[in-house]
Amino acid sequence: MEASQVVETVPRAELIHEHIVEIVSDSGEGAQKAGQTFGSVSARMGNGVWTVEIIPAEIKPPARSPAGASGIRIRLGSKHITNMGDQADLVVAFNEQVLYSRIANGAYKSGTVLLIENKWRNDPVAEIQAQYDRALAEFRENGLIVHELPLEEACREITPNPLVGKNMFVLGMLCHIYSRDLEIARSEISIIFKRKSEKVVELNHRLLQAGYEFARESLDLQYQVPPQVEQGQKRFIVTNGNTALGLGVMASGMELVSMYPITPATSASHYLADVFHEVGGFVHQAEDEIAAIGFAIGSSYAGKTACTITSGPGLALKTEILALAVMAEIPLVLAIVQRGGPSTGLPTKVEQGDLLASIFGEPGDAPKVVVAAATIEECLHFVVMSRRLAETFRTPVVLLTDANLATGQQPYPRPEPSTEWLAPPIDQTEWDPTVPPYDWDAETGLSPRPIPGMVGGHYVLTGLAHTNESKVAYDSKSNQLGCDMRSRKLAALAGTLKPPKVYGDPEGELLVVGWGSTLGAIEEAVDRAREQGHKVSSVHLRFLSPLEPGLKQIFSRFRKVMTVEINYSDDPAAPLITPDNRRYSQLAWLLRAQTLVDVDCWSVVLGAPLQPGMIHQVLLQRLASMEG
Amino acid sequence: MFGMNADWSLEVFERYFTIGDYAGGEARWCPGCGDHGILTAVHKILRDEQIPPETTVCVSGIGCSSRMPHYMGTFGFHGLHGRALPIACGIKSRRPELDVWVSTGDGDCFSIGTAHWIHAIRYNMDMTLLVFDNGVYGLTKKQTSPTSPLGFKTNTHPGGAILPPLNPLSVTLGITNVSFVAQVVDWSPPLLYEVIKAAHRHKGTGFVRIIQRCPVFSDSLSKSLQNDPDRVLLLQHENGIPIDASAKRQFSNLIEHDPSDLSAAREIAQDVSRVPVGLLYRNPDAPCYETLTSRGVEFTARKRLAGLNAALDRFTI
Ligand SMILES: Cc1ncc(C[n+]2csc(CCOP(=O)(O)OP(=O)(O)O)c2C)c(N)n1
Ligand code: SF4
Ligand SMILES: [Mg+2]
Numbered sequence: 001m002e003a004s005q006v007v008e009t010v011p012r013a014e015l016i017h018e019h020i021v022e023i024v025s026d027s028g029e030g031a032q033k034a035g036q037t038f039g040s041v042s043a044r045m046g047n048g049v050w051t052v053e054i055i056p057a058e059i060k061p062p063a064r065s066p067a068g069a070s071g072i073r074i075r076l077g078s079k080h081i082t083n084m085g086d087q088a089d090l091v092v093a094f095n096e097q098v099l100y101s102r103i104a105n106g107a108y109k110s111g112t113v114l115l116i117e118n119k120w121r122n123d124p125v126a127e128i129q130a131q132y133d134r135a136l137a138e139f140r141e142n143g144l145i146v147h148e149l150p151l152e153e154a155c156r157e158i159t160p161n162p163l164v165g166k167n168m169f170v171l172g173m174l175c176h177i178y179s180r181d182l183e184i185a186r187s188e189i190s191i192i193f194k195r196k197s198e199k200v201v202e203l204n205h206r207l208l209q210a211g212y213e214f215a216r217e218s219l220d221l222q223y224q225v226p227p228q229v230e231q232g233q234k235r236f237i238v239t240n241g242n243t244a245l246g247l248g249v250m251a252s253g254m255e256l257v258s259m260y261p262i263t264p265a266t267s268a269s270h271y272l273a274d275v276f277h278e279v280g281g282f283v284h285q286a287e288d289e290i291a292a293i294g295f296a297i298g299s300s301y302a303g304k305t306a307c308t309i310t311s312g313p314g315l316a317l318k319t320e321i322l323a324l325a326v327m328a329e330i331p332l333v334l335a336i337v338q339r340g341g342p343s344t345g346l347p348t349k350v351e352q353g354d355l356l357a358s359i360f361g362e363p364g365d366a367p368k369v370v371v372a373a374a375t376i377e378e379c380l381h382f383v384v385m386s387r388r389l390a391e392t393f394r395t396p397v398v399l400l401t402d403a404n405l406a407t408g409q410q411p412y413p414r415p416e417p418s419t420e421w422l423a424p425p426i427d428q429t430e431w432d433p434t435v436p437p438y439d440w441d442a443e444t445g446l447s448p449r450p451i452p453g454m455v456g457g458h459y460v461l462t463g464l465a466h467t468n469e470s471k472v473a474y475d476s477k478s479n480q481l482g483c484d485m486r487s488r489k490l491a492a493l494a495g496t497l498k499p500p501k502v503y504g505d506p507e508g509e510l511l512v513v514g515w516g517s518t519l520g521a522i523e524e525a526v527d528r529a530r531e532q533g534h535k536v537s538s539v540h541l542r543f544l545s546p547l548e549p550g551l552k553q554i555f556s557r558f559r560k561v562m563t564v565e566i567n568y569s570d571d572p573a574a575p576l577i578t579p580d581n582r583r584y585s586q587l588a589w590l591l592r593a594q595t596l597v598d599v600d601c602w603s604v605v606l607g608a609p610l611q612p613g614m615i616h617q618v619l620l621q622r623l624a625s626m627e628g
Numbered sequence: 629m630f631g632m633n634a635d636w637s638l639e640v641f642e643r644y645f646t647i648g649d650y651a652g653g654e655a656r657w658c659p660g661c662g663d664h665g666i667l668t669a670v671h672k673i674l675r676d677e678q679i680p681p682e683t684t685v686c687v688s689g690i691g692c693s694s695r696m697p698h699y700m701g702t703f704g705f706h707g708l709h710g711r712a713l714p715i716a717c718g719i720k721s722r723r724p725e726l727d728v729w730v731s732t733g734d735g736d737c738f739s740i741g742t743a744h745w746i747h748a749i750r751y752n753m754d755m756t757l758l759v760f761d762n763g764v765y766g767l768t769k770k771q772t773s774p775t776s777p778l779g780f781k782t783n784t785h786p787g788g789a790i791l792p793p794l795n796p797l798s799v800t801l802g803i804t805n806v807s808f809v810a811q812v813v814d815w816s817p818p819l820l821y822e823v824i825k826a827a828h829r830h831k832g833t834g835f836v837r838i839i840q841r842c843p844v845f846s847d848s849l850s851k852s853l854q855n856d857p858d859r860v861l862l863l864q865h866e867n868g869i870p871i872d873a874s875a876k877r878q879f880s881n882l883i884e885h886d887p888s889d890l891s892a893a894r895e896i897a898q899d900v901s902r903v904p905v906g907l908l909y910r911n912p913d914a915p916c917y918e919t920l921t922s923r924g925v926e927f928t929a930r931k932r933l934a935g936l937n938a939a940l941d942r943f944t945i
Contacts, residue, residue: 044945237943247943250936255722255924278935280924284721287747291714294707294744298718301705302685302726306718324708414944417936419929452703452719452726455682460652460697460704471653472698 013179013224018077020085021178023170024102025094026063027056027070030167035072036409037192038174041185042074043238043411046227048081049074050520051409052609054102055348064128066100073107076178078226081410082375082520086613088112090177092170094151095120096135103142105608110143113221115173118148147219158210159203168204172211179224182212235414241379241405242268245335248383249307250279251415253422254333256306258284258295263347264403265311265337289314293321293334300325300332301461303426303451305387307333312341312354315361322396323362324463326486329438329449331390331397333383338402338516340607349607350403352516353567355586358398359545367487369393370545372400374519377412378542379405384421391423393489394449400544402566404517404609431457438468438485445488490546499550500539507557508535510623513599514564515541515587518610522564525615534623544590552595560626562600563588564615569603648701649681650674655699657692662814662840662850663760667699669821670729670758673828674702684727687716689741691733691767693760693840710740713748713757720753721921728755729828735765738774738796749803751917752832758824759796759835762842763849770845777849796837797897797908801890807832807914809893810869810907813839815854819875819905826869826907832914839903853903857881861896863906871906879905 021038023031032053039051054071061068075085087109093099093116102108120132140146155162155169162169168189175185186205193201215221239247245268249257257276259269273283286292289310296306310318315336325332340346341353358370369389373379379401386397431450437459439447447468450457459470465479466472473479502511503523514522519540529536537558541548555561569585570577584592585603592599602618604610650671657663674684684702688694690709697704707715716730737745737759748757764782765771771784775796779788800809808830812823820838827834841850853859857878863885864871876882885892885908893909896902927935 040945236945237940238945239943243943247936247939250932250939253929253932256718256921258718275935275939277924278939279932280927280935282721282921282923284921286714287743290711291744291747294711294714295718295721298687298705298715298720299722300718301715302719302723304722306722321708321711411945414940417933417940419933422929422932452685452723453683455680458682458701458703460700460706462698462706463708464706 013222016223016225017079018075018081019090019178019223019225020073020075020088021174022054022071022073022088022091022102022107024054024069024071024091024098026068026098027059027061029070029094030164031071031094033192034167034171035074037171037185037188038180039074039076039409040188040238041175041180042076042178042225043236044184044188045181047076047225048079048228049076049238049409049411050081050084051075052084052404053407055407064095064097066097066104069098069101071098076225078228080228083524083612084408084521084609086611091115092173093117094166096132096139099135099139108144112144114139114144114146115149115219116146117151119150119152121148149218154210154214155207158206165203165207168207169211169214172208172213173215173219175208176212176215177219177221177223179222182208236411237414238409238411239376240407240409241373241376241401242337242407243271244376244379245309245337245383245401246271246275247415248380250276250281251380251417251421252333252384252387254307254387255281255304256284256296256299257281257309258286258292258299258306259309260286260289260292260314262289262311262314264339264406265309265314265335267406268309268335268337289317290321293318293332296332297321297325297330300330301452303453305331305333305390305423307335307383307387309335309337311337311339312357313344315354315357319361322368323364323366325396326362326366326368327463328461329394329447329486330461331394333386333390333397333399335383335399335401337406338400340605346607348403350517350609351567351605351607352402352518352565352586353605354400355515355544355567356589358400359590365483365487367490368395368545369397369490369493370400371397371543372516372541373405374516374540374542375412376405376408376410380415382542387423389493392446393493394447395489400516402517426451426453428453430455436468437470438466440468440485443488444492445485446492494546494549497543497546497548499554500541500548502537502539502554504530504537505535506537506554508537509559509626510534510536510619511555511558511561512536512538512564512619513541513561513587513591514538515544518564518566521610521612521615524612525619528612528616529619529623534619536619536623541587544587547590547594551591552597555595555597555599560600560622561591561597562602562622563591564610564618565601565603566605566610567603568605569601643680645675645678645681647671647675650701652700652704653698656695658844660841660843661692662762662838662842663693663696665814665817665820666758666760666824666838666840667696669817669824670700672821673825676825677828679727683725684729685719686729686731687712687719688731689733689736691736691765692842693731693733693766694736696731710736711744712736713741713744716755717748717751717753717917720755720918722925724754724918724922728753730755730757732757732759733766734759734761734763734773734775734796738794746803749800749833749835750805752805752807752914753918754831754833754916756824756828756834757836759837760840761796761837762840762846764842764846766842766845780846780849795897795900797904798894800835801894801897801909805914806835806909807911808834809909810835811837811839811903812905813850813853813860813903814841815850816875816878816905818872819869822869822871823906826910830910831912832916859901859903861902861904863896863904863908865907868907
């Protein structure tokens with residue numbers, strides 16, 4: 001943290017505590033790189049930051065099309081920032097068409113400042129000129145404060161190819177507008193282009209400087225966002241959730257990730273493919289998802305617990321063999337970066353649709369541990385925890401994250417790993433042959449595991465029903481006992497968990513229950529409602545199987561309990577929907593079944609992260625209907 | 629077992645493994661099933677090579693053939709239908725010192741496991757891959773398999789199989805990085821032993837298609853071949869597999885075939901009028917994937933931690 005360097009005040013700059021900035025472009029124009037760098041610079045200056053990528057669904061969408069909107073949102077502030085927020089305060093756009101999809105997503109408000117490339121006004125194609133004029137009139141009508149700027153023209157003074165350089169020019173503009181330290185921005189640029197030549201770095205430094213000066217001269221717009229106070233002396237890192245997942249794999253001591261490419265999970269493996277060898281690890285790209293998990297299971301069986309990373313469609317393919325890991329009690333970490341489903345669904349967009357599939361996806365009873373990371377930081381730490389749980393409880397562990405966490409970036413305390421985080425070396429001591437391979441403790445279902453290489457440890461692992469000797473057994477008693485023991489492990493794990501913390505007062509009118517990446521948005525919405533005097537609290541679950549204990553007691557202290565999720569549920573007001581046939585969102589299903597409390601839900605499948613403002617409105621409506 | 633030390637005292641060798649050390653539960657295959665002979669050959673090879681049972685892992689899928697791990701006194705992994713190979717490859721990936729055997733069937737390997745078969749050959753990890761090919765689905769009671777001949781009557785094709793069979797030899801020989809392909813019949817025990825032993829000694833994936841008798845569901849297939857040994861083509865070469873007199877008596881059709889000649893091997897495999905037995909192809913120099921997958925296994929915890937801290941530092945602000 002270099003916060004101390006920037007406490008000096010900037011004259012004329014308006015003091016603000018938070019802003020949401022977007023850069024929107026056609027894909028391939030470098031908006032994401034500019035935004036990420038702006039986020040890193042802000043984090044290094046001590047601000048709370050959350051960035052979220054705006055990703056087109058296609059790799060090469062047509063230029064100047066609403067569906068092609070590609071870019072990034074950066075929310076920065078003087079407090080810890082946990083989510084993407086509501087409407088943007090300032091937008092930089094490289095063309096007017098891409099803004100339509102953002103407008104359709106409710107990304108802007110009256111008063112949002114728009115800085116837009118103005119070259120389209122004089123485009124040789126008359127239709128483009130007309131589109132541009134029409135759009136800008138419309139934007140102004142809707143209250144956007146529009147500044148038309150000759151961005152490419154200004155860049156052309158520095159580079160003959162402004163198309164590739166203008167993103168750093170925009171970064172320079174934002175650095176002026178938000179009173180960023182140019183020295184920090186320059187060092188970030190040097191890091192990003194470290195694999196490129198000195199000349200490239202130098203050119204981008206000049207573009208940065210030019211953008212900075214351009215903004216100073218042509219815009220009467222400058223803000224100052226003071227650093228957070230609470231960060232103190234801790235060291236921080238900035239990553240997205242998929243990089244955090246990759247770092248978690250390395251921090252857990254797992255040596256193998258076996259995967260098949262699938263959006264939005266793949267970038268975790270891309271990151272590992274770059275660095276895994278530095279800790280002695282290997283990324284295996286298998287021929288399909290079944291082979292990917294099979295390979296990981298083979299390694300785990302041989303004593304090296306491995307990880308496989310996928311998304312919903314991959315999970316579907318892995319179910320049969322995941323059940324084998326449950327049945328034969330093989331430790332394994334299965335990370336699922338959720339996207340919109342069912343089927344190929346929304347490959348690049350967020351959903352929390354795989355909770356029930358993770359818990360109940362297999363035929364027969366296949367109890368396993370299912371946990372969900374709620375923050376980018378947890379994407380890292382939960383892998384370490386999952387590896388340990390997998391080995392201690394001799395079970396696969398499903399770790400759920402989602403597209404929002406995967407691509408969001410945030411500063412968080414740098415983990416200080418120790419050798420205890422790593423997997424111990426494989427045990428090759430002699431196995432007492434009088435101890436069966438599944439020496440289940442009758443109370444907990446736990447048992448030690450023989451590993452190939454152990455003299456006297458040989459046994460035949462089987463996916464068929466088996467005795468504690470791992471002998472195939474079709475008799476009633478053996479099957480009942482095996483099922484009991486595997487299930488008992490979840491009860492044993494639940495016994496070690498603490499009840500979740502309630503955010504807000506421990507009692508009140510309305511309790512919101514969430515899981516996964518919606519944590520920040522839910523808590524911010526709860527804060528807003530509480531500031532208005534409403535008795536609203538929330539609880540956020542990390543363990544979904546087994547569920548954290550004490551839920552029923554916590555729920556009993558509120559008049560109403562509801563989940564807020566990004567997955568499908570029937571709107572109770574929709575045609576044909578009655579209390580009897582309403583389909584609830586996934587966590588609500590689970591909580592209703594487990595607690596017998598009449599848990600309500602609100603959920604949407606918009607392919608977008610939940611915004612605190614949306615949730616706040618929902619809370620107010622529910623509270624009002626409770627009074628009515 | 630005893631040996632003599634230089635000072636004339638007796639040295640007791642800690643461990644000598646007998647056939648009994650490799651035997652597991654009593655084999656429950658039908659009487660007359662070819663699988664029994666394959667198991668016996670494997671037991672003998674392990675004994676002759678003195679492979680410690682605790683470092684031997686036998687991986688299988690599902691099928692009669694896949695019951696083999698249960699009859700072994702080694703580590704075993706009786707997994708899922710079609711998925712033996714990914715698991716075997718995963719075992720090998722970070723434990724390359726383990727001696728891995730895969731037992732699979734024609735349905736298990738050539739139908740539901742096809743993708744893994746192709747890619748495992750390409751990975752060429754050091755393991756012995758035995759396909760027990762009875763030309764039928766045995767465990768599930770006589771359905772058509774990919775190697776059932778045209779017209780072969782099964783419960784799924786009561787009028788006879790309606791597609792010509794897949795040719796596992798020519799497919800395998802067409803895969804990039806293939807390094808060992810052999811074929812043998814279960815009713816020639818000395819040849820069976822030698823072929824499997826060569827596959828086991830081979831560094832890489834030793835693919836052996838074993839034409840296997842299933843007297844219950846596909847008796848006619850093996851009978852017709854047994855009754856017509858001239859259809860069998862015995863492959864012999866100084867760089868091939870040792871062939872004893874009994875095999876030569878059994879199969880009089882004998883040709884010289886150099887196992888380093890891939891095109892000749894492919895030609896022999898293509899000719900479905902003959903059933904070649906012996907070694908079709910061997911390349912001892914094909915790269916094995918585990919030399920890549922096992923990189924870094926020797927890293928100490930300190931070294932891992934240092935790498936991790938360096939990675940974290942790159943994101944530190
Ligand atoms: C996913 C799945 N599909 C189907 C089956 C049923 N099944 C078990 S073994 C088998 C075929 C076995 O044939 P093969 O591999 O030739 O082995 P054989 O019994 O002939 O030795 C089938 C279809 C299964 N166990 N799992
Ligand atoms: S059904 Fe056929 S393959 Fe299966 S055990 Fe019996 S004889 Fe062998
Ligand atoms: Mg068969």
